[in-house]
Amino acid sequence: MTLIxxxxxxxVPLYVPYVGAREESYVQEAIASRKxxxxxxxxxxxxxxxxxxxxxxxxxxxxxxxxxxxxxxxFLLDLEPGDExxxxxxxxxxxxxxxxxxxxxxxxxxCRPDTLNLDERLVEAAxxxxxxxxxxxxxxxxxxxxDEIGEIAGxxxxxxxxxxxxxxxxxxxxxxxxxxxxxxxxxxxxxxxxQCGEGGALLVNDPALLERAEIVRDxxxxxxxxxxxxxxxxxxxxxxxxxxLSDMLAAFLTAQLEELPDIQRRRLGVWDTYHRELAGWxxxxxxxxxxxxxxCTHPAHIYYLVPPDAATTGALLDHLxxxxxxxxxxxxxLHTSPAGRRYGRTAPGGCPVTERVAECLxxxxxxxxxxxxQVARVVDALTSFEPRGKESR
Ligand SMILES: *Cc1c(COP(=O)(O)O)cnc(C)c1O
Numbered sequence: 001m002t003l004i005x006x007x008x009x010x011x012v013p014l015y016v017p018y019v020g021a022r023e024e025s026y027v028q029e030a031i032a033s034r035k036x037x038x039x040x041x042x043x044x045x046x047x048x049x050x051x052x053x054x055x056x057x058x059x060x061x062x063x064x065x066x067x068x069x070x071x072x073x074x075f076l077l078d079l080e081p082g083d084e085x086x087x088x089x090x091x092x093x094x095x096x097x098x099x100x101x102x103x104x105x106x107x108x109x110x111c112r113p114d115t116l117n118l119d120e121r122l123v124e125a126a127x128x129x130x131x132x133x134x135x136x137x138x139x140x141x142x143x144x145x146x147d148e149i150g151e152i153a154g155x156x157x158x159x160x161x162x163x164x165x166x167x168x169x170x171x172x173x174x175x176x177x178x179x180x181x182x183x184x185x186x187x188x189x190x191x192x193x194x195q196c197g198e199g200g201a202l203l204v205n206d207p208a209l210l211e212r213a214e215i216v217r218d219x220x221x222x223x224x225x226x227x228x229x230x231x232x233x234x235x236x237x238x239x240x241x242x243x244x245l246s247d248m249l250a251a252f253l254t255a256q257l258e259e260l261p262d263i264q265r266r267r268l269g270v271w272d273t274y275h276r277e278l279a280g281w282x283x284x285x286x287x288x289x290x291x292x293x294x295x296c297t298h299p300a301h302i303y304y305l306v307p308p309d310a311a312t313t314g315a316l317l318d319h320l321x322x323x324x325x326x327x328x329x330x331x332x333x334l335h336t337s338p339a340g341r342r343y344g345r346t347a348p349g350g351c352p353v354t355e356r357v358a359e360c361l362x363x364x365x366x367x368x369x370x371x372x373x374q375v376a377r378v379v380d381a382l383t384s385f386e387p388r389g390k391e392s393r
Pocket of ligand 1: 188199
C-alpha cells in the first residue's frame with residue numbers, strides 16, 4: 001500500500017463519535033410510541049437481544065452507564081465495610097469506585113507489560129481473608145488471562161467481574177468478553193465503539209444473580225417480576241437504586257448495535273493498517289505497539305504506542321501536534337491518585353509497570369469514520385519521527 005500524504009490543514013481528531021443512518025428514525029419511533037421508560041420497552045428488548053447475541057451472555061440488562069452497571073455488580077456482592085476487591089491500577093476510576101461506594105477497599109495490582117492487563121501472576125499474593133471479588137478490565141478489548149484468573153478465583157471461591165467497557169465483540173478462546181466472569185459491564189459512552197451518548201449494560205452470566213440484579217436496578221423493587229405476572233403487586237424488597245435506561249436511548253443504541261458489523265469492519269481496517277505500516281518504525285525506535293495473545297480477538301477499540309521513556313513520549317506528542325495529529329495519553333494509575341490512596345491500598349510489590357505505562361502510553365486517532373487519507377497522515381507523521389537519543393548514538 002502506498003501512503004499518500006494530503007496537504008490538508010485540518011487536524012486529525014482523536015475520535016469522532018459514530019452516528020449511522022438509523023439512529024434518528026429509531027429515536028423518532030420511540031418518541032411516537034409514547035413508551036420511553038425502562039426497563040422493558042420495545043427498543044430495550046431489541047438492544048438486549050443483540051447484546052446477548054454479540055457477547056454470548058445469557059442475560060443483558062441495560063443501564064445508564066458502565067459505571068452504574070459496575071455499581072449493580074457491587075450491590076450483588078453484599079460487601080461489608082473492610083471487605084476487599086482486587087482491581088488493576090491501570091484502569092478508569094469506576095473499576096474501583098463502584099465498589100468503594102459499597103464500603104469495599106480496592107487492592108491495586110500491577111499490569112502485565114505486554115497487554116497492560118491485570119497481571120495474573122500477582123493476583124494470588126494480593127488475596128486476603130477479606131477478599132470478596134477479582135475485578136478485571138480488558139484493556140483496549142484484549143482479554144486478560146481469564147483461564148489463569150478463573151483458576152485462582154475458583155481456588156479461593158471468588159467471583160470474577162469484568163469491566164468490559166472496551167471489549168464488546170472481543171473474544172477469548174472463542175468466548176465473548178463480558179460473558180466470562182459472573183458479571184460483565186459494558187459502556188456505550190460516546191468514546192466507545194458503540195455509543196448512545198451515555199449508556200451501559202450489565203451482563204449477568206451467573207443465573208443465580210439475575211433476580212437480584214433486576215431488583216437492584218429497579219429501586220430495590222420486584223417490579224420486573226410483577227411485569228412478568230410472577231407477583232400480583234410490586235413492593236420494596238431489597239436495597240437498590242435507579243439504574244434503568246430510557247427507551248429513547250435504547251432506540252439510539254439499537255441502531256448502533258445493528259450497525260456493529262460495519263463499525264467493526266471500519267475500525268479493524270484502521271487498526272490493521274496502523275499495525276502493518278508502523279511495524280518497522282516501531283521496532284527501529286524501540287516503541288512498543290499492542291500485543292494480542294494467541295486465542296484472543298479484539299474490537300479495535302484503541303491503538304496505542306508505548307515509547308521507552310516519558311521524554312520520548314513528550315517529544316512524540318509534540319511532533320504529532322506539529323503535524324496536525326491529535327494523540328493522547330490515557331489512564332493515570334489509581335494507586336497513586338488522591339482518592340485511590342484514600343480508599344484503597346496497593347498490593348505487595350507495588351505497581352511499577354503501571355507507573356511507567358501511564359507516563360509513556362499514547363493513543364492514536366481511531367474511529368469508524370476515519371478516511372484512508374487520515375490514517376496515512378497519522379502514519380506519515382509517526383514514521384517521520386526519530387527519538388532524540390538516536391542521532392547522537
Ligand atoms: C469508559 C470506561 C468506563 C466507564 O464507562 P461509563 O459508561 O462512562 O460509565 C469504565 N471503565 C473503563 C475501563 C472505561 O474505559
